[in-house]
Amino acid sequence: MTASHSMPAERLLDVEDVHVHFPMREGLVKAVNGVSYHVDKGEVLGIVGESGSGKSITARAIMRLLPRNAREAGGCIRFRPRTGEEFELSALERNSRAVRQVRGRHIGMIFQEPMTALSPVHSIGDQICRTIQLHMGFDRQAARKRAAELLARVRMPRPQQMLDNYPHQLSGGMRQRAMIALAISCDPSLLIADEPTTALDVTTEAQILELLKELQAETGMAIVFITHNFGVVADIADRVAVMYLGRVVETATVDDVFYAPKHPYTKALLNSIPRLGVEQGRRLPTIPGMVPDPFSVPAGCSFNPRCAHAVPGVCDVTAPEQHRFANGQAARCHFAEQLAEAVHA
Amino acid sequence: MIGFILRRAFWAIPTLIFVSLISFIIIQLPPGDYVTAYAAQLRHGGEYITAVQEEAMRQQMGLNDPVLVQYWRWISDIVLHGDFGHSLEWNAPVSTLIWDRLGLTLAISSLSMLFTWAIAIPVGVYSATRQYSVFDYIFTVFGFLGKGIPDFLLALVLMWISFVYLNLNVGGLFSPEFQTAPWSAAKVVDLLVHLWIPILVLATGGAAGLIRVMRANMLDELGKPYVETAYAQGLSEGQVVWNYPVRVALNPFISTVGWALPALFSGDIITAVVLNLPTTGPLLLKALQMQDMYLAGSFILILSVFTIVGTLVSDVLLAWSDPRIRYA
Structure with a gap:
């Protein structure tokens, strides 16, 4: 396509x-x-x-x-x-x-595991500088200066010293801050x-x-x-x-x-x-059933076996199209319009 | 970092004293002493000394002193004068025997080690980053072959090939005409002609094992999230692989660098015997066979000291390369 x-x-x-x-x-x-x-x-x-x-x-x-x-x-x-x-x-x-x-x-990216997402053998500063030098053409000195500014922007205490610290010396929250500093180091349009x-x-x-x-x-x-x-x-x-x-x-x-x-x-x-x-x-309502096994996804709407509103003969046969609403909302359900009315009623 | 090195070096001292004691005990272990052996040698040559003379010799050499005094005399001779005692078998000072062969031993061993690493690291990294590719399989087959073929067999085969097909003079490190000749350009060329077989033999066995280690380490590391983070920075595959996972995967190599030091010294004994290399390995073997205790004990001492110093070196290198150890 x-x-x-x-x-x-x-x-x-x-x-x-x-x-x-x-x-x-x-x-x-x-x-x-x-x-x-x-x-x-x-x-x-x-x-x-x-x-x-x-x-x-x-x-x-x-x-x-x-x-x-x-x-x-x-x-x-x-x-x-x-x-x-x-x-x-x-x-x-x-x-x-x-x-x-x-x-x-x-595009900068932040990952789930701050514990393992940073290289254990490079200092925080080295890791950020490498990205800055790669994309922004800064020399080592300028990159280091920018890295310190970035660490300050993510509210890292003592940013200048942090540059020479290694990930294992930081707490989980601090590592995620360092990760964010790394991700935004070149002013990405998307994070x-x-x-x-x-x-x-x-x-x-x-x-x-x-x-x-x-x-x-x-x-x-x-x-x-x-x-x-x-x-x-x-x-x-x-x-x-x-x-x-x-x-x-x-x-x-x-x-x-x-x-x-x-x-x-x-x-x-x-x-x-x-x-x-x-x-x-009151008991907390749960969704009945389990997420289906990925090798045997149900026919029709993949949510139909667990759905309270499923209609046999429709939902388990054809996959629903996207239904768009005036407010920009969109839902993949055969009965999206009816559900919408039920909510507003 | 300096504090770390000093602390480690300090702790090496008691260990050194301890291993030197053990070496001395080993020298003392066989029944009889130096004079008994000397008398036996004389008798063998048809001469004769009386028990009184023997006793006088013992007195003179201090062999009747307490063990600790004797140990002190032995170790201070070594440390202060580099005197390791006298080899009965060779009728020469132990130090001359060992130092004579040490240069060539270290040259052969360190060359083969460099060669091993130069093969193992790039091949291991390639095999891991292109897992299950054609070349990965080829390297794996060669790896197992190299690991499976005994070194001495490979040495024999290579000797046979170079003798029959290449018409080279094999065995030893020099052709007979250069054996005692002074160093010259021709002698160096002659050395190189002989050197490739031992280095190839020693490197294949070592590289085959290390390729597997490197590949396994790399596969572990390549799956870790920090590698994905590195890719997400826009680094190329080469930059990512060589700067991040390889750095971590080398740790086991660095921590075993220390063991290379004693291995360099004892060499691959069987290969050295087969190839008739004038290295220290065959000398150690012979010393053990002949119960030449001063020679064997000195070997044990030197090997232990090398092991301790080597471990110290790897500790320091590892701390230098991995901050998690430095700051632990």
Whole structure:
């Protein structure tokens, strides 16, 4: 698939019908099965989904860092950073020069495990300087100066000394700050944060989210924030994409997702979040069943065996199309309109 | 860092004293002493000394002193005068025997070690980054072959090939005409003609094992998140691989560098015997066979000292290369 239409001016990243498959001995795993979403300049897109829903793999497809056994099976990823040139990322090879210019320069990435995501044998300063020198053509002295500024920007105490510290000398929260400094070292237009707070305790999580929001406001970069935690999404995102089994089932602004979810899966997920002060003593509603085994995804709508609204003969036969609403919300459900009315009634 | 080195060096001292004691005990272990052996040698040559004379000799040499006094005399001779005692078998000072052969031993061993690393590290890295590729399989087959063929057999085969097909004079490090000749350009060329077989033989065995170690380490490291972080910075594959995972994967190499030091000294004894190399390995073997205890004991002492110094060197190198150890 090639670029069929040009991207709107405000568009930063366009992910269109991306498929990623993993051929395994037991069969083909369609980890990403037609994912589409977009990110506008300066926007924070939250991507929510369970483990195995394909959210991280989609992010890897954008970065061209898919595992070696992954097979790309179509789709188009286009990216236009603030500098104006347009990249068709889906056409770029994993190790091509063009994609290496995008990585680190235009797209920064933060990973889940701050404990292991930084090189254990290089100092924080060395790791940040390497990226700065690679993309910005700074000499060693200037790069070091910039690295210290970056560490100060991510609220690292004693940034000048931190440059010569090694990751194992830092706490988890500090390492994630160093990771963020590394990711934003070349003023990227887009920051992909892959569950950046999952491995941290709640206090540190709140600090890191606060920091990301501040940095986003300062620099105007866009963020793709991947998480399985709705609470975190509510805190940071402008828009939300909910993923289930390799598909985006619903996209909407953060308010619409929370107050008027259109997809039964989104609804069920929100219902299963414990809330303080609501109906004391009531059992917490759960989603019945389990996430299906990736080798035997149900026919029709992949959520139908677990769905409270599933209609036999419809939901287990045809895969639902995307239903769009006037407010920009979209849901992949045969009965999205009816559900919407039920909510508003 | 300097504090770390000093601390380590300080702790090496008691260990050194301890191993020197053990070496001395080993020298003392066989029944009889130097004078008994000397008398036996004289008798063998048809001469005769009386028990009184023997006793006088013992008195004179201090062999009746307490063990600790004797140990002190032995070790201070070594440390202060470099005098390791006298080899009965060779009828020469132990130090001359060892130092004579040490230069060539170190030359052959360190060359073969460099050669081993020069093969093992790039091949191991390649095999890991291109796992299950055609060349990975080829290297694996050669690796197992190299590991499986005994060194001395390979040495014999290579000697046979170079003798029959290449018409080279093999065995030893020099052709007979250069054996006692002074150093000259021709002698160096002659040395190089002889040197390739031992180096090739020693390097293949070592490299085969190290390739597997390097490959396994690299496969471990390549899957770690920091490698993905490095790729996400826009670094090329070469920059990522050689700067990040290789740095960590080399740790086991660095921590075993120390063992190379005693190995350099004792050499591959069987290969050296087969190839008739004038290195220290065959000398050690002979000393043990002949119960030449001053020679054998000195060997044991030198090997232990080399082991301790080597371990110290690897500790320092490892601390230098891995900050997690430096600051632990």
